[in-house]
Amino acid sequence: MADDRVAQGPGGLAINPARLAADLEAINAIGRIEGLDGINRISFSDADMAGRRWLLGRLEDAGLEARMDPVGNVFGRWRIGAGPAVLAGSHLDTVPCGGPYDGTLGVLAALEAVRAMKEAGIAPVRPVEVVCTADEEGRFGGMLGSQAICGEVGADWIAGAIDDTGVRLADAMRAQGLDPARPEPRDPADIAVFLELHIEQGPVLENAAEKIGIATAISGVFNWTVTLTGEANHSGTTPMALRRDAFRGLADFGAAIPEILDRAGAEETRLTVGKVALAPNFPHSIAGEAVFSIIGRDPDEGVMRALAGACRSEIGRAAAAHGLSVAIAEQSWLPPTALDRDVADRLVRISERLRLPPRRMTSGAGHDAQTFARHVPAGLVFVPSIGGISHAPNEFTPWNELLGGATLLAHAIAAFAAQ
Ligand SMILES: [Zn+2]
Incomplete structure (x- = not known):
């Protein structure tokens, strides 16, 4: 199934398709409910937390400094070089009966990128961090994980947040051993760029027979x-x-x-x-x-x-x-969020070099990159969603197109971390 041509790029940096496939399969074995289609890793559920713990193990296996912050964000830091870090990732939580790639692709492709860089003998001049945010799907409104990282929400907001069924966010967090009173914002000055790979969740790329989208703004x-x-x-x-x-x-x-x-x-x-x-x-x-x-x-x-x-x-x-x-x-x-022009231009150039001609496009859906973009340079890359379907069990992206996006992300992380 894997097409090694798209997984290869210039400079000897190549992701390992089998390893990425195995990780996607492993995370999506977590959160299955008998008799229901799709994946259920609803924020702060046992399955969500099991997914996060699984990721901590995979990050450690890759030789990264792995940790979970008090609100449930997971980080895997490659402690190398100096200065602000390149952050790359997305989320592992899902909507009820969600699909296999929404969020997972961005987290696991970032992890695979770091492993591939290490294997290729690439030594970045600045740290690289794999990020998995908490409650991106907004069970409690907003995007808790990325907003906590960026200092947009604090303990007061957490104390007041309630889900559709009346469950308090603080109670849901405490039940999982997290600490609603102690979000840990990161210093934006320590973040060089945030890069996110995500499925499009709309039909634009597929209809145009294009394989890569570079977001210029989020609606x-x-x-x-x-x-x-x-x-x-x-x-x-x-x-x-x-x-x-x-x-x-x-x-x-x-x-x-x-x-x-x-x-x-x-x-x-x-x-x-x-x-x-x-x-x-x-x-x-x-x-x-x-x-x-x-x-x-x-x-x-x-x-x-x-x-x-x-x-x-x-x-x-x-x-x-x-x-x-x-x-x-x-x-x-x-309000709409414009994404950093220089980052988008650079992503376009890297994509063209990989012979993955990209389409510049806006995103109709919200993503973690949108939160980061208000504070640090951020870039967002899309791969097609067949039929534009997402937030549903039949969400699908062909394997070669997933690999194309993961390859672009790996080369982008390497490029941004090289200077
Ligand atoms: Zn998502």
Whole structure:
């Protein structure tokens, strides 16, 4: 299955495809639940922690200084050279019934890169560190691991964070022997660059028949909860013209989405209503209340603002048409993150040298690289996701394309650590 041509690069640096495959297989044996497809290493579950402990062992086997910080981030440091370190990695936690490569690829390819560099006799001038962040998938909101490393969240934030089911983050951490009171931010001055390899989780590369993506920016996202309030009433006795039907307001907004995008969107705008609740939610009752989510994304914050404005006016129009009152709660507004231009340019050059012509692209999904990019130079490399499928058991990337990405990451780490 392995194609050694893509695993080879100039300068004698070659990753070992069989070893990478064995590591991917080993991590994905952790978190299987009988009767369920996919992988379950939900943040701070026993399986998540077992995966992290497994990684600690693999990092030690590779001769790295392995440790877990108080919030569960795992580091494997190659103590060599001097000055700020090259950090490379991603995450091992998954969504429920997740796929095999989301996060795992970036962590294990970074580990393989370090082993390959050692075998090739490459001696970096600065330290190299393999990183596996905690709770990237945001069980408790945000991206705890990378945000703790970058000093964006501290003990206060941890103390207040709760998951969807009411479990407190601090309790989940304590149950696993971690210390919610003691996150350990790293000094950004000690980080030369953060590099992340990740599956695209979208269809762009596959549709363009391209094998490598270099991210230039990560889309910003706003998250609203909209409540339309009318009047619940009998579905038989209330004439159509006298209704204040919250469902019809919601439906009008949904139908206006193409127009909103025409007016305020751009090429990479995404607008989603993913969660809806009607009340009383009974077949014979007119909906007195409709509560729904709106998630808007774009790599340009000006477009995000225009999109938000267009959503507000369409919601207002729909509410007026049906005699509804409106409340919009903005749960979060995360601005887009530009990735370091010099790092991206360098990744493009390295990719071209490896005869893996890359596509420059934006990322619609959030990643650890986004957190790091707010503090240190950061680069993000994508490999294709077949059918654009991710966060699902049938998430898949062909082996040669995984190897292409891992080879690029290895050469990138070597290049960034060489000066
Ligand atoms: Zn991921």
